[in-house]
Amino acid sequence: MTRPCLATGARLRYDEVREEHLLLVPEGAVRLNRTAAEVLELCDGERSLDEIVGALSVRYARADLRDDVRRVVDAMAARGLVVDAAA
Amino acid sequence: MRQHRPSTLIAELSYQCPLHCPYCSNPLDIGGEKYRRELETEHWIRTFREARRLGVLQLALTGGEPMLRGDLVELCAASRDAGLYSSLITAGTLFTRERAEALKSAGLDHVQISIQSPNADENDRIAGNRSFEKKIAAARLAKQLDFALTINCVLHRQNLDRIAEVLDLALELGAQRLELANTQYYGWAVANQEALLPSPKQLRRAEEAVQRFRERVGPKVDVLWVLPDFYEDLPKPCMGGWGRTAMVVAPNGDVLPCHAAATIPGLEFANVREHPLEWIWSSSDAFVRFRGTDWMQEPCRTCPLGRQEVDWGGCRCQALRLTGDAAATDPVCRFSRHHDRVISARESAQTDEFVYRTMKRPVRN
Numbered sequence A: 001m002t003r004p005c006l007a008t009g010a011r012l013r014y015d016e017v018r019e020e021h022l023l024l025v026p027e028g029a030v031r032l033n034r035t036a037a038e039v040l041e042l043c044d045g046e047r048s049l050d051e052i053v054g055a056l057s058v059r060y061a062r063a064d065l066r067d068d069v070r071r072v073v074d075a076m077a078a079r080g081l082v083v084d085a086a087a
Numbered sequence B: 001m002r003q004h005r006p007s008t009l010i011a012e013l014s015y016q017c018p019l020h021c022p023y024c025s026n027p028l029d030i031g032g033e034k035y036r037r038e039l040e041t042e043h044w045i046r047t048f049r050e051a052r053r054l055g056v057l058q059l060a061l062t063g064g065e066p067m068l069r070g071d072l073v074e075l076c077a078a079s080r081d082a083g084l085y086s087s088l089i090t091a092g093t094l095f096t097r098e099r100a101e102a103l104k105s106a107g108l109d110h111v112q113i114s115i116q117s118p119n120a121d122e123n124d125r126i127a128g129n130r131s132f133e134k135k136i137a138a139a140r141l142a143k144q145l146d147f148a149l150t151i152n153c154v155l156h157r158q159n160l161d162r163i164a165e166v167l168d169l170a171l172e173l174g175a176q177r178l179e180l181a182n183t184q185y186y187g188w189a190v191a192n193q194e195a196l197l198p199s200p201k202q203l204r205r206a207e208e209a210v211q212r213f214r215e216r217v218g219p220k221v222d223v224l225w226v227l228p229d230f231y232e233d234l235p236k237p238c239m240g241g242w243g244r245t246a247m248v249v250a251p252n253g254d255v256l257p258c259h260a261a262a263t264i265p266g267l268e269f270a271n272v273r274e275h276p277l278e279w280i281w282s283s284s285d286a287f288v289r290f291r292g293t294d295w296m297q298e299p300c301r302t303c304p305l306g307r308q309e310v311d312w313g314g315c316r317c318q319a320l321r322l323t324g325d326a327a328a329t330d331p332v333c334r335f336s337r338h339h340d341r342v343i344s345a346r347e348s349a350q351t352d353e354f355v356y357r358t359m360k361r362p363v364r365n
Helices: A034-042 A049-060 A066-078 B041-054 B072-082 B097-106 B120-127 B132-144 B160-173 B200-220 B277-283 B316-323 B339-346
Strands: A004-006 A011-015 A020-025 A028-032 A082-084 B008-014 B058-063 B085-090 B110-115 B148-155 B177-182 B222-226 B246-249
Touching (some): A011 A034, A020 A034, A028 A034, A034 A066, A066 A082, B041 B072, B072 B085, B072 B097, B097 B132, B132 B148, B132 B160, B148 B160, B160 B177, B160 B200, B177 B200, B200 B222
Parallel strands (some): B008 B058, B008 B246, B085 B110, B110 B148, B148 B177
Antiparallel strands (some): A004 A082, A011 A020
């Protein structure tokens, strides 16, 4: 995965009614924890995986979030919800 | 029990349709007086806003053919403003470039196009209308305009053997999703049951083809495969449970817990012209009647598998049709004392002759 981006039609949204982060997809919704929502927000097809890790590490002043980012991106890619913009 | 919030609003904008599919889930009396007065634009817009406040996330714009509504672009914009994710469920024959571009600008998220068969002649025969080429053009256009694209094919014994072609066509068209919906027997499908029920052999072969495709193609195309009820021996949680996840608004504004609920005599449907959606969801007769588990009879009441909150008693309309009692256990269930009726329907005589969906009630029943 070089430059991850959300699949066509997938849209991030915070649901004020249920107070949770969601990835809305055709006829469905994937419930996200805050970390997953923040990772997916950065999956814009421009940033590389390293850049996403970097951006989040700065935000949380933590050394390495690589494993967290990879876990989110891989899980979403396995469901076809994140694709590689470079592919 | 905590009351669930709905996540889906199914907006049946109009029962008019250029196609005549013999398995249409619309009521048999679509041409009747009851549905003549369709909701106005402002009713729908208010309904979308109320739906979002109630927790709805997904809006399905369907029909009939929703593209026959002249205000569709306006409705898509209202859906986006309300914060809903919108899907257009269309036959595709009216999906012209000009309208498709306007829908895209208005914020429509997802387009679902039906095909009746991957073979042009067979598609047109089943649809009762020359439509295949237009559908393919519509799918290509949706892809070109970067809509999320689902191809839907309702399956039955007259097209099930072409399933490998359906799968390949969806892949070739670049669909992200393929809905392979085995016919459910309500609406017009009941009038055509004998011409539509597949053989167990056909279903087994189709299931194998789906499996092979999934292994070959991976997550690029999400294939939804739903086995027909008649071949199960435990019921499905119809609509995710009665009054639990979805609301259907008919063209005249009546709000139903499922597409076919109007077939249940004695249910009173509240109308969005007269009542707020929140009240309809929480308190109207139609939504309260079979919600939860308190209404259940035996064998559901003491289900040996403890499935009361798994399948919610199955389908009310099917229970009514096969047992005469809408509050009975869905006879698909092997514990139902009417389960033999499902087995005999499965084995019933078959014909290839269709009763086409029209605005007139069918003669055969």
